[in-house]
Amino acid sequence: MKNSKKKEDKTMKKTRRDFLKTTGAMAIGAGVVMTGAKPVRAQAKPVRWRMATSWPTGIPLYTDMAKVLPDVVQKISGGRFIIDTFPAGAIAPALEITDAVRRGVCQIGHLWPGYDIGIHAASCLIGGFAGSPNSEVMIHWMYQSDGYKLWQEFRKDKFNVVAFPGGLRPTEVFAHSHKPIRTLADLKGVKFRTVGAWADILPKLGASVVTLPGGEVLPALERKVIDATEWACPGENLPMGFHEIAKYIIIPGVHQPSAPFEYVINPKAWDELPEDMKAMIETAAKITTLESWTKIGALDMGAMEVFKKRGNVIIELAPEVQAAAYKLGREWADQKVAAAKDPWFKRILDSQRKFEEGWRTVERNRIITYT
Numbered sequence: 001m002k003n004s005k006k007k008e009d010k011t012m013k014k015t016r017r018d019f020l021k022t023t024g025a026m027a028i029g030a031g032v033v034m035t036g037a038k039p040v041r042a043q044a045k046p047v048r049w050r051m052a053t054s055w056p057t058g059i060p061l062y063t064d065m066a067k068v069l070p071d072v073v074q075k076i077s078g079g080r081f082i083i084d085t086f087p088a089g090a091i092a093p094a095l096e097i098t099d100a101v102r103r104g105v106c107q108i109g110h111l112w113p114g115y116d117i118g119i120h121a122a123s124c125l126i127g128g129f130a131g132s133p134n135s136e137v138m139i140h141w142m143y144q145s146d147g148y149k150l151w152q153e154f155r156k157d158k159f160n161v162v163a164f165p166g167g168l169r170p171t172e173v174f175a176h177s178h179k180p181i182r183t184l185a186d187l188k189g190v191k192f193r194t195v196g197a198w199a200d201i202l203p204k205l206g207a208s209v210v211t212l213p214g215g216e217v218l219p220a221l222e223r224k225v226i227d228a229t230e231w232a233c234p235g236e237n238l239p240m241g242f243h244e245i246a247k248y249i250i251i252p253g254v255h256q257p258s259a260p261f262e263y264v265i266n267p268k269a270w271d272e273l274p275e276d277m278k279a280m281i282e283t284a285a286k287i288t289t290l291e292s293w294t295k296i297g298a299l300d301m302g303a304m305e306v307f308k309k310r311g312n313v314i315i316e317l318a319p320e321v322q323a324a325a326y327k328l329g330r331e332w333a334d335q336k337v338a339a340a341k342d343p344w345f346k347r348i349l350d351s352q353r354k355f356e357e358g359w360r361t362v363e364r365n366r367i368i369t370y371t
Contacts, residue, residue, distance in 0.1 A: 047277065049083045049107040049269065052091035052100050054115065056215050060236045060299070061261075062087060065167040065292045066110040069263060072284035073277075081277050083108060094213035095195075098264050102160050107269035110166060112261050114196030120158045121197075121336045122345040125352065126151050126165075128258045129197035131329025133356045135170045135258035135293060141355045142260065143286070150351055154344050155264065162270045164285035167261030168293040169233050170300070172253030174317060176221065176242035177228035181250045183318050193217055193229040198255040201328045205321075221245050230255060234307065235299025243307050249314045254325035261292075 051070060055062040062085075070083035092100035097109035098116050114127030125132070126147075133141060141147040142165050155163035174181075181187060188206035199209045210226050220226045222245050229246075230253065231237050243249065263285055270278070307314060337346045 044080070046077075046079055047081045047273070049081075050091060051083050051085045052088075052097050052106045052109045053085060054088050054094040054097055054109075054111040054214060057087045059239055060292075060296065061167075061214075061232070064295055065261060065288060068288040068291055069110075069166060069281070069284040072287055073280045076280055076283075077277065081280060088213065088215055094215065098159055098161060101264045101266050104266050104268065106266075108263055108265045110261065110263055112196075112259065116159070117196050117199075120154075120344065121340070122154060122158075122348050124197040125333075125345065125348045126154070126260060126262070127196060128256050128260060129329055129333070130201055130255045130257075130325045131327075131333060132257055133352060133359075135168055137356055137359050138258040138260060139168055139289065139293065140359070141352055142289075145355045146351055147355070150348050151262075154348065155262075156267075158342075158344065159264070160267060161264040162267055163265070164263045164282060165260055166263040166285040166288045168289050169236070169256075169259040169261075170293065170297050172230060172233050172256040172259060173237055174250040174253045174255065175228040175230050175248075176237065176246040177248040177250055178221075178224060178246050179227050180248050180313070180315055181228065181317070182315050182321075184321055184324060187321070191225070191227045193220065193226045194255070197329070197332060198230070201325070201332050202255070204328055205324060218242065218245070232259075233296050233300050234303035235296050235301075238299075238303040238306060243310060243312050247313055249307055249312050251314060251316055252322070254317065254322050255329075260289075263288075 051066070053062060053066045055066060057063075067085050070085050073081050073083060086106075088094035091106050092109075094111075095115045097111040098119075100106055101109040112127050114124045114129070116123040128138065132138070138147075142151070148165065151165060152163050155161050175192065177190070179186070179190060181190065184205060187202075190207045191210055192202060192207040193210045193212050194202060195211050199211055202209050210220070212220055212226075214231075217226075217229050217231065218240060221229055221242060228250075229242065231240060231242065233253075234249075237243070263281070265281070273281075304314075333345075333349055337349060340346060
């Protein structure tokens with residue numbers, strides 16, 4: 001009887017072990033079938049990256065643009081992929097993000113491509129400049145033409161980084177200014193903070209250019225080291241506080257009809273990622289572009305109301321200034337093509353202009369006159 005009982009207990013234990021093994025294997029197998037991915041060890045350490053940015057904390061460029069990708073990636077990876085975000089200066093200076101990523105100081109960075117104009121002028125073509133397409137045309141060129149491919153190939157070839165468009169602004173404010181600016185004559189001698197292609201073009205309109213990284217702009221405007229600054233769209237400029245220091249707000253931003261941003265990634269770090277995490281990055285970058293473009297556009301409406309109620313004087317640039325800026329922007333681009341030592345500037349510019357020309361053939365179809 002005792003031997004029979006022992007035998008029965010052993011049989012039951014074996015049955016339980018077999019059951020657990022079988023159901024465990026089935027659960028893992030089901031997970032593989034459902035996700036289409038290889039089984040992941042429960043205790044595997046998450047992939048952890050550091051992201052350098054060109055932005056101070058607390059502004060929309062940091063909270064509503066740069067941080068979108070890390071937040072999305074962490075959520076869709078279930079915590080397997082974490083990207084810690086750092087403000088300008090914490091890892092690298094604001095204007096040196098691409099170089100820091102290329103050298104492996106960090107795995108990823110977020111910036112405006114135009115900051116790299118000193119290394120290659122075509123950086124401003126993917127970052128927007130006076131004479132470039134507006135944001136509606138730009139987003140279509142980026143994702144539905146060859147813009148995406150050209151962007152990535154250019155950044156890999158000339159900077160040795162993996163790049164993804166990651167953020168987009170509509171037309172910016174021309175300036176927050178201590179001086180009223182309406183005509184070409186008003187621009188003469190104005191100490192104007194700007195960067196990128198506009199820093200090359202603006203002196204031809206008589207202004208004196210001062211180049212400063214983002215974190216230094218507000219103090220410089222407050223101390224009147226500069227008379228005026230361009231920065232971003234109304235909704236992004238509001239939390240910066242420029243309107244509390246400078247009385248005049250000048251529109252429209254002819255220097256920046258659109259402003260795409262990007263994430264750049266160290267190629268070694270990229271190659272080490274599994275394919276599913278690469279897909280997460282690409283998807284999250286596209287989400288960043290769409291969310292930032294629509295959110296900033298919505299923020300602009302409220303910001304303009306705040307400016308008006310506060311008593312800021314909003315000035316629209318005279319047609320002569322707008323026409324001159326567009327003309328000079330196109331000439332600047334043509335001169336860069338002529339002086340280029342490689343084909344990149346021409347390739348990207350030709351692609352943008354061809355797409356914009358095609359866009360104009362259907363643009364009229366979208367305009368409805370109600371009155």
